[in-house]
Amino acid sequence: MSAGLPLSYSLVLSAVLFTIGVAGVLVRRNALVIFMSIELMLNAANLAFVAFARQMRSVDGQILVFFVMTVAAAEVAVGLAIIVNLFRLRETVFVDEVNLLKG
Amino acid sequence: MTSAWLWAIPALPLAAVALNLLIGGRLGRRGIAWLSCGAVGASFLLALRAVVLLAALPQSQRVLSETAWAWIHVGDFSANVSFLLDPLSAVMILVVTGVGFLIHVYSTGYMAHDPSFRRFFLYLNLFMFAMLTLVLADNFLLMFVGWEGVGLCSYLLIGFWYERPAAAEAGKKAFVVNRIGDFGFILGMFVLFAFTRSLNFRDVFAAAPQAFASAPEAITLATLLLFLGATGKSAQIPLYVWLPDAMEGPTPVSALIHAATMVTAGVYMVARCHVLYQLAPASLMVVAVVGAATALMAATIGLAQNDIKRVLAYSTVSQLGYMFMACGVGAFSAGIFHLMTHAFFKALLFLGAGSVIHALSDEQDLRKMGGLAHRLPWTHATVLIATLAIAGVPPLAGFFSKDEILSSAFASGHIGVWAVGLTGAVLTAFYMFRLYILCFRGPSRLSHEAEHHLHESPPSMIVPLVALAFLSIVGGWVNLPFPAGAQAFERWLAPVFEGGPPLPARAPLSPGVEWILIELSIGAALLGIGLAFRLYLRKPEAATALATRWSRLRELLVHKYWVDEFYDAGVVRPLAAIAGWLWRFWDETIVDGAVNAVSYAFEGASAVLRLFQTGFVGTYALFLVLGVAALLLHVLRH
Amino acid sequence: MIYVFAALAATLLTSALLVVLHRNPVTSALFLVLAFCSLGGIYLLLGAEFVGLVQVIVYAGAIMVLFLFVIMYLNLQHDTESGVPTALRRGLGWIMGAVLLAEGLALMGRRWQPGPASEAPAYLQGNTQAVGQALYTRYLFPFEITSMVLLVAMVGVIVIARGRGAARLGGAEEES
Numbered sequence: 001m002s003a004g005l006p007l008s009y010s011l012v013l014s015a016v017l018f019t020i021g022v023a024g025v026l027v028r029r030n031a032l033v034i035f036m037s038i039e040l041m042l043n044a045a046n047l048a049f050v051a052f053a054r055q056m057r058s059v060d061g062q063i064l065v066f067f068v069m070t071v072a073a074a075e076v077a078v079g080l081a082i083i084v085n086l087f088r089l090r091e092t093v094f095v096d097e098v099n100l101l102k103g
Numbered sequence: 104m105t106s107a108w109l110w111a112i113p114a115l116p117l118a119a120v121a122l123n124l125l126i127g128g129r130l131g132r133r134g135i136a137w138l139s140c141g142a143v144g145a146s147f148l149l150a151l152r153a154v155v156l157l158a159a160l161p162q163s164q165r166v167l168s169e170t171a172w173a174w175i176h177v178g179d180f181s182a183n184v185s186f187l188l189d190p191l192s193a194v195m196i197l198v199v200t201g202v203g204f205l206i207h208v209y210s211t212g213y214m215a216h217d218p219s220f221r222r223f224f225l226y227l228n229l230f231m232f233a234m235l236t237l238v239l240a241d242n243f244l245l246m247f248v249g250w251e252g253v254g255l256c257s258y259l260l261i262g263f264w265y266e267r268p269a270a271a272e273a274g275k276k277a278f279v280v281n282r283i284g285d286f287g288f289i290l291g292m293f294v295l296f297a298f299t300r301s302l303n304f305r306d307v308f309a310a311a312p313q314a315f316a317s318a319p320e321a322i323t324l325a326t327l328l329l330f331l332g333a334t335g336k337s338a339q340i341p342l343y344v345w346l347p348d349a350m351e352g353p354t355p356v357s358a359l360i361h362a363a364t365m366v367t368a369g370v371y372m373v374a375r376c377h378v379l380y381q382l383a384p385a386s387l388m389v390v391a392v393v394g395a396a397t398a399l400m401a402a403t404i405g406l407a408q409n410d411i412k413r414v415l416a417y418s419t420v421s422q423l424g425y426m427f428m429a430c431g432v433g434a435f436s437a438g439i440f441h442l443m444t445h446a447f448f449k450a451l452l453f454l455g456a457g458s459v460i461h462a463l464s465d466e467q468d469l470r471k472m473g474g475l476a477h478r479l480p481w482t483h484a485t486v487l488i489a490t491l492a493i494a495g496v497p498p499l500a501g502f503f504s505k506d507e508i509l510s511s512a513f514a515s516g517h518i519g520v521w522a523v524g525l526t527g528a529v530l531t532a533f534y535m536f537r538l539y540i541l542c543f544r545g546p547s548r549l550s551h552e553a554e555h556h557l558h559e560s561p562p563s564m565i566v567p568l569v570a571l572a573f574l575s576i577v578g579g580w581v582n583l584p585f586p587a588g589a590q591a592f593e594r595w596l597a598p599v600f601e602g603g604p605p606l607p608a609r610a611p612l613s614p615g616v617e618w619i620l621i622e623l624s625i626g627a628a629l630l631g632i633g634l635a636f637r638l639y640l641r642k643p644e645a646a647t648a649l650a651t652r653w654s655r656l657r658e659l660l661v662h663k664y665w666v667d668e669f670y671d672a673g674v675v676r677p678l679a680a681i682a683g684w685l686w687r688f689w690d691e692t693i694v695d696g697a698v699n700a701v702s703y704a705f706e707g708a709s710a711v712l713r714l715f716q717t718g719f720v721g722t723y724a725l726f727l728v729l730g731v732a733a734l735l736l737h738v739l740r741h
Numbered sequence: 742m743i744y745v746f747a748a749l750a751a752t753l754l755t756s757a758l759l760v761v762l763h764r765n766p767v768t769s770a771l772f773l774v775l776a777f778c779s780l781g782g783i784y785l786l787l788g789a790e791f792v793g794l795v796q797v798i799v800y801a802g803a804i805m806v807l808f809l810f811v812i813m814y815l816n817l818q819h820d821t822e823s824g825v826p827t828a829l830r831r832g833l834g835w836i837m838g839a840v841l842l843a844e845g846l847a848l849m850g851r852r853w854q855p856g857p858a859s860e861a862p863a864y865l866q867g868n869t870q871a872v873g874q875a876l877y878t879r880y881l882f883p884f885e886i887t888s889m890v891l892l893v894a895m896v897g898v899i900v901i902a903r904g905r906g907a908a909r910l911g912g913a914e915e916e917s
């Protein structure tokens with residue numbers, strides 16, 4: 001760990017990763033893949049946090065990353081439970097085949 | 104200076120109404136009878152006291168005034184609930200409360216078996232309140248309140264037995280026709296206010312000569328409009344058509360409202376506003392002509408009616424015409440005099456007819472009566488007295504008042520009016536004695552049912568008859584020219600009727616001419632009576648022969664000159680058609696359409712908005728991202 | 742240094758793209774694991790050793806395992822889908838992503854210049870120790886709350902996953 005990386009490199013990387021996540025959410029119809037794209041977005045945010053923590057020489061950003069990861073884990077668990085339930089009910093995980101809440 | 108308690112005179116019947124509403128159910132028939140008759144009786148005593156107080160004042164200052172409540176006060180306009188007692192309203196309140204009391208007592212007997220006894224007295228007391236307010240008011244607005252109130256009570260009482268369609272229709276007809284007159288009254292008030300800036304009697308009458316000097320047509324208009332109201336309330340041409348139908352109501356109602364009190368409101372109003380009418384000679388002429396025409400027309404219709412109450416109804420219309428004739432020729436006190444005597448004998452006639460109807464188990468057709476003279480002695484005696492009175496036979500009351508009217512007409516040069524009045528007198532005597540003979544004399548044509556149940560009426564009904572008979576005999580004596588040219592009644596009313604522009608001078612009649620006129624009046628009465636006896640008692644075949652020869656004329660009379668049919672086709676149907684059109688076009692299409700359009704608009708809008716709720720998570724995610732992109736764009740711009 | 746970063750970044754982006762593009766969900770999951778590992782490496786480069794290791798252990802090791810477990814359990818088919826509506830939807834998705842990226846970069850470009858290369862932070866103790874100290878002193882309350890979050894998540898998962906529960910499974914077994 002020597003003279004470092006320009007902050008902007010990390011940020012640009014984070015932005016691109018986030019965009020790929022967004023595209024994934026909008027493009028795919030498999031609920032599990034959509035979920036994975038959401039994880040990508042979360043990780044992009046984490047990367048930004050870490051980059052800034054390094055920039056500002058404080059460890060607070062990394063603490064936040066810690067918390068984000070914990071919550072992401074909980075979220076994944078609950079989300080997968082829901083998807084499993086949905087599969088049991090509708091025999092499908094494709095989100096464009098489920099529109100019971102249509103107005 | 105003791106207070107006259109004028110406010111209590113209308114307030115007592117109103118209190119009786121309130122008590123009846125609140126606790127009437129627990130009072131029983133006797134309780135209600137005591138309550139209502141007591142309230143009216145107390146009003147009569149208070150009225151008597153007030154008049155005595157009034158009489159104690161010197162003649163030129165006989166006015167008592169009392170304000171109960173400041174009602175309307177806007178800028179410089181005010182109309183209060185305040186009462187005015189002068190000789191004119193004194194006469195009116197005594198007649199209203201006195202005759203009203205007798206009729207209340209009579210009703211306790213007549214309506215004794217009616218299931219809606221309590222409601223009857225409720226309405227009757229309410230009527231007394233309204234009528235007394237009308238008569239005691241000191242401004243047009245309060246008078247109008249009473250005017251409307253008596254109209255309402257008339258509707259309620261005519262349609263008292265509302266389950267009978269004929270009664271309900273008659274009530275409706277009375278109210279609607281009256282309303283047309285009321286419209287005229289209101290417009291008249293508007294014109295008066297526009298020119299004099301006040302609705303108070305004293306102010307208006309004082310200001311009128313000045314205020315209308317520049318626009319004499321306006322005062323003519325105002326008085327004609329007010330007179331339209333009077334034709335409605337007092338059943339003159341063209342708004343008399345409700346009165347005969349009003350006979351569907353109970354007989355005491357016909358006696359009180361449609362003989363003695365409510366229908367006289369128009370006459371009272373014209374007399375009260377005599378200053379205004381004297382300022383508009385054209386209106387006065389109209390009043391006289393309408394009165395004369397109505398008197399004659401109604402008398403002719405009365406010749407051909409077979410229902411005892413219808414005859415009396417047309418007789419009332421006719422006699423009211425006489426009162427307006429008197430006002431029209433400027434003899435206002437003569438008109439009021441006739442109002443008073445007419446109240447006595449017409450109420451008596453109606454109550455007597457009620458007694459007969461009651462005795463015959465609700466038979467009203469004259470063709471099914473006859474020979475009742477000895478079987479209903481009290482009823483017969485009192486009705487005979489009333490019939491003689493109305494025919495104008497001296498020394499009973501009707502003679503004096505009717506003769507007063509006729510000689511005033513002659514003296515003021517209205518010979519045509521006098522002639523019509525004289526003819527009417529002959530007809531009046533004729534048809535009234537026709538009624539008397541068909542009912543009480545001759546062979547009995549009763550049905551078996553009626554024969555079986557025939558009985559004289561109870562004392563509660565007979566005593567008022569006797570009282571009214573007494574009044575019908577002596578009522579005219581208040582205006583006798585002796586002792587020493589007394590004419591007490593006319594002098595009592597004189598301070599009210601002086602003032603205002605002078606009428607065309609009445610050449611005082613020489614005693615010779617006066618006596619000739621009196622003899623002509625008596626002669627007319629005897630002629631009518633004689634003809635009636637001849638046709639209906641001595642030679643009934645002559646009557647039937649006459650009827651066949653003049654059958655077309657008879658048909659015309661029986662059908663009341665087809666006036667009702669004419670009104671129905673010319674006024675009622677077109678209005679109903681317009682109302683129907685308005686309902687279909689305006690109400691259903693436009694108004695309902697507008698309301699529905701609003702709801703359709705919302706439905707449409709929400710149908711569009713609903714498209715956003717696809718139910719697909721992907722769509723929602725897309726909108727989310729779109730929103731974020733828009734926000735970022737916004738941040739970028741600034 | 743920069744080359745290591747470039748390599749790791751390239752791996753990260755490629756595997757992320759493949760996650761999104763590949764038809765087979767299992768393959769997508771595996772590429773996601775690769776993405777996480779490369780991200781962990783980047784964390785190490787940025788001097789966040791603790792976070793980097795936790796990333797690999799928790800994300801790649803636990804979460805993705807759970808994902809794969811569910812994918813296998815559901816026995817899914819490939820995502821077959823074609824047609825114009827599909828193409829439209831997909832196109833729209835990519836466009837939106839591109840728009841977002843452009844905006845983000847524009848924001849960064851305008852507001853802010855590439856900062857100075859930062860020194861390695863001078864932790865006297867070392868990264869893990871520093872994180873631990875901060876976590877148990879200044880961030881103690883959020884730490885405890887997070888444990889509550891995990892507890893709630895556990896309970897929630899059990900309740901949801903049971904669903905109509907035994908009855909449904911029983912019925913399904915009778916049918917099959």
